Amino acid sequence: MTTVRPEPTFLGMPPFPEAARTALANSQLRTNMRNATHTIRAKRAEVVEEVPDWEKLRLAGAAIKDEVLAHLPRYLEQLEESVTAAGGTVHWARDAAEANAIVVDIARGHATDEVVKIKSMTTQEIGLNNALAAAGIHAWETDLAELIVQLGHDLPSHILVPAIHRNRGEIRDIFRSEMGHAGRPAPDDLSDRPTDLAEAARRHLREKFLRAKVAVSGANFAVADTGTVCVVESEGNGRMCLTLPDVLVTVMGIEKLLPTWRDMEVFLQLLPRSSTGERMNPYTSMWTGVTEDDGPRVFHLILLDNGRSDVLADPEGRQALRCIRCSACLNVCPVYERVGGHAYGSVYPGPIGAILTPQLRGINQHEVDEQTASLPYASTLCGACFEVCPVRIDIPAILTRQRAQLVDLGRGPARRGEKAAMKAAEWALAEPWRLGLAQHAASFSRHFVGRKGRIGKVPRLLAGPFAGWTASRDTPAAPSESFRSWFKRTDGGLSEGDPAAAGPPEGLLEER
Amino acid sequence: MTAHTGSEQAQPDDPYPSHTALQHVDLTDPPGLPRTDLAHPGLPHTYPGLPSEAKAEILARIRTSLSGDARPPRVEVDRTYRRTRDEGTDLVGLFAERAADYRAHVVRANSRSMVDTAVGLLREAGVGRLVVPPGKRLAWLAATGAELVYDDPPLTIDQLEVEAGVVTGCALAIAETGTIVLDAGPDQGRRVLSLLPDYHLCVVRADQVVGTVPEAIARLDPHRPQTWISGPSATSDIELSRVEGVHGPRTLHVLLLA
Numbered sequence: 001m002t003t004v005r006p007e008p009t010f011l012g013m014p015p016f017p018e019a020a021r022t023a024l025a026n027s028q029l030r031t032n033m034r035n036a037t038h039t040i041r042a043k044r045a046e047v048v049e050e051v052p053d054w055e056k057l058r059l060a061g062a063a064i065k066d067e068v069l070a071h072l073p074r075y076l077e078q079l080e081e082s083v084t085a086a087g088g089t090v091h092w093a094r095d096a097a098e099a100n101a102i103v104v105d106i107a108r109g110h111a112t113d114e115v116v117k118i119k120s121m122t123t124q125e126i127g128l129n130n131a132l133a134a135a136g137i138h139a140w141e142t143d144l145a146e147l148i149v150q151l152g153h154d155l156p157s158h159i160l161v162p163a164i165h166r167n168r169g170e171i172r173d174i175f176r177s178e179m180g181h182a183g184r185p186a187p188d189d190l191s192d193r194p195t196d197l198a199e200a201a202r203r204h205l206r207e208k209f210l211r212a213k214v215a216v217s218g219a220n221f222a223v224a225d226t227g228t229v230c231v232v233e234s235e236g237n238g239r240m241c242l243t244l245p246d247v248l249v250t251v252m253g254i255e256k257l258l259p260t261w262r263d264m265e266v267f268l269q270l271l272p273r274s275s276t277g278e279r280m281n282p283y284t285s286m287w288t289g290v291t292e293d294d295g296p297r298v299f300h301l302i303l304l305d306n307g308r309s310d311v312l313a314d315p316e317g318r319q320a321l322r323c324i325r326c327s328a329c330l331n332v333c334p335v336y337e338r339v340g341g342h343a344y345g346s347v348y349p350g351p352i353g354a355i356l357t358p359q360l361r362g363i364n365q366h367e368v369d370e371q372t373a374s375l376p377y378a379s380t381l382c383g384a385c386f387e388v389c390p391v392r393i394d395i396p397a398i399l400t401r402q403r404a405q406l407v408d409l410g411r412g413p414a415r416r417g418e419k420a421a422m423k424a425a426e427w428a429l430a431e432p433w434r435l436g437l438a439q440h441a442a443s444f445s446r447h448f449v450g451r452k453g454r455i456g457k458v459p460r461l462l463a464g465p466f467a468g469w470t471a472s473r474d475t476p477a478a479p480s481e482s483f484r485s486w487f488k489r490t491d492g493g494l495s496e497g498d499p500a501a502a503g504p505p506e507g508l509l510e511e512r
Numbered sequence: 513m514t515a516h517t518g519s520e521q522a523q524p525d526d527p528y529p530s531h532t533a534l535q536h537v538d539l540t541d542p543p544g545l546p547r548t549d550l551a552h553p554g555l556p557h558t559y560p561g562l563p564s565e566a567k568a569e570i571l572a573r574i575r576t577s578l579s580g581d582a583r584p585p586r587v588e589v590d591r592t593y594r595r596t597r598d599e600g601t602d603l604v605g606l607f608a609e610r611a612a613d614y615r616a617h618v619v620r621a622n623s624r625s626m627v628d629t630a631v632g633l634l635r636e637a638g639v640g641r642l643v644v645p646p647g648k649r650l651a652w653l654a655a656t657g658a659e660l661v662y663d664d665p666p667l668t669i670d671q672l673e674v675e676a677g678v679v680t681g682c683a684l685a686i687a688e689t690g691t692i693v694l695d696a697g698p699d700q701g702r703r704v705l706s707l708l709p710d711y712h713l714c715v716v717r718a719d720q721v722v723g724t725v726p727e728a729i730a731r732l733d734p735h736r737p738q739t740w741i742s743g744p745s746a747t748s749d750i751e752l753s754r755v756e757g758v759h760g761p762r763t764l765h766v767l768l769l770a
């Protein structure tokens with residue numbers, strides 16, 4: 001049995017704030033991310049602008065996906081029937097290990113020690129490559145970015161362009177040093193021009209496409225009534241993998257269904273414009289089961305649960321399953337732009353990752369670990385993601401909901417301090433006299449704190465969880481009397497002569 | 513966990529015809545081999561379980577998730593989105609424009625000029641020999657002087673690998689997106705034909721051009737394998753700058769017959 005080197009995983013990544021701090025310090029990454037996200041944002045905006053009924057398409061997309069989720073058992077069984085009738089074999093996998101075992105089994109059954117892969121986040125989610133490696137089977141990534149990540153023994157940082165954190169110089173270096181170990185080496189004088197890098201990848205992968213017996217893919221969509229499976233791509237490696245090998249194995253999350261063939265008319269408009277900012281991507285392949293003398297002789301479709309049925313349980317959170325993996329939300333997110341994908345510590349990064357990963361890890365059912373608990377806070381709640389989501393997933397609403405879930409579970413980030421502050425506020429606001437007391441205390445404090453009208457940085461000892469806030473922001477000092485006091489004392493400003501001249505006390509209404 | 517052959521599990525009508533014996537694979541990790549961040553902690557199954565078991569459990573879990581207070585509301589899908597381009601749009605012109613946007617070289621011709629136009633395209637591409645699907649509609653290309661290699665009997669992968677060019681027709685073309693759709697019809701052939709050679713000449717008739725994606729979906733047969741092509745292959749994976757030609761034909765010429 002050949003020894004195949006396992007690939008890195010996201011296990012053991014630190015919580016988001018820590019990971020983000022590290023990422024922010026990496027100026028090369030920040031430059032790459034900024035260029036990349038700004039470019040693709042512009043492209044997307046331009047092609048969406050062209051479509052006068054874009055909002056209607058979004059609404060239809062969201063509704064179709066909600067329909068699928070609402071009747072998922074029926075559609076899954078219908079899909080199984082139609083794929084089987086067309087000569088394919090359907091498998092059901094409760095979790096990652098089960099799905100991996102099925103793929104390993106199929107590969108072994110065809111006596112092969114290698115498979116070619118089309119980019120598939122689902123197979124990353126289940127750690128398929130490592131499961132195959134453990135069985136002595138090479139899983140050759142054929143998508144250019146995945147190839148870069150694989151050869152570089154790295155982790156993907158974006159749903160659509162996983163090597164976005166690498167610039168051309170880094171890619172050239174990786175090709176030069178690693179291609180030879182995996183197959184045909186890169187030319188010695190390989191430049192860093194993207195054209196030459198693409199050419200090197202083309203040559204390196206060609207021999208693998210032509211000799212592989214088994215291919216593994218994901219699926220963008222599967223149509224329940226016809227059994228048609230759809231893969232959307234740009235480079236042609238998909239076409240290679242879906243057409244040349246004898247055996248095709250497709251691993252697909254159970255939420256990736258569409259009810260009817262007609263529904264493709266909506267999604268084939270929403271996806272390309274949202275993901276690569278094109279009217280249509282270069283290649284889309286669709287097939288149903290097995291076709292004699294055209295493409296693979298054997299087709300296996302693996303339907304994967306791995307936590308999706310848990311996500312489905314939450315009426316608000318389940319809309320995350322509408323996701324068609326376009327990555328538009330990543331590209332507009334101000335947080336993602338600055339920290340990149342690795343900081344989220346999961347296969348699914350960015351805004352969608354922040355709401356999907358916790359749910360796949362069971363936040364709707366039980367407590368979660370510290371890293372997972374940090375994800376719903378990896379957001380400014382600006383809402384840009386919701387605006388661009390082609391299926392209208394209300395990401396900010398789910399983020400807020402998950403924060404509430406975490407607080408209820410007792411896993412909010414500033415646990416004790418937050419609880420204490422909330423208790424104090426509850427006490428103070430319960431009775432008018434208590435609020436009055438708190439206001440007098442605040443006014444009195446003006447003698448000691450913020451005498452110049454502003455409070456600057458407060459030491460952690462005094463500020464506790466607010467220390468971080470005060471480190472970069474000034475707070476206005478408390479006024480010498482509260483508005484209620486002034487109002488009462490001056491009878492609404494009337495008894496101090498001309499109200500416009502007198503006005504409320506100094507410091508009460510800030511001039512900016 | 514010990515591995516054991518699946519002989520006691522084999523069913524008379526084996527749903528896995530490609531397996532001779534179901535091996536129960538031990539995937540509890542050997543020390544040092546991590547699982548992924550999204551794999552659930554090892555459940556007490558042996559893998560793969562009986563197919564009916566996994567299916568039943570998944571469907572049961574889904575049904576539970578959708579029941580009681582969590583029952584989803586009724587969904588209405590509003591299909592009043594645009595289905596066609598505006599009346600009077602020059603669809604053929606729009607197609608030519610949009611296909612060219614994605615680096616397909618589009619040239620128009622009519623029945624009198626088609627041979628000369630084809631000659632020009634082939635000369636430009638430096639191709640003198642074309643793989644041709646087994647239908648009859650493209651036989652006129654013989655008049656260009658190019659050598660035609662019919663896929664009948666079917667060419668092997670090794671034979672295709674040395675061919676410089678292929679010519680196909682199409683099932684239809686979509687004006688709005690500049691897309692050509694192949695669906696393995698008689699003058700399009702097997703999918704591999706238009707995949708391996710580096711040059712693809714596609715003949716599109718004006719009456720095959722539709723305006724929008726919904727119109728295309730309505731006309732296509734989902735049971736036929738389809739390839740939707742919008743320009744030659746490309747990638748934006750390197751610093752997001754678009755590079756033409758990774759796998760698949762790097763040159764796409766479209767002969768638009770009006």
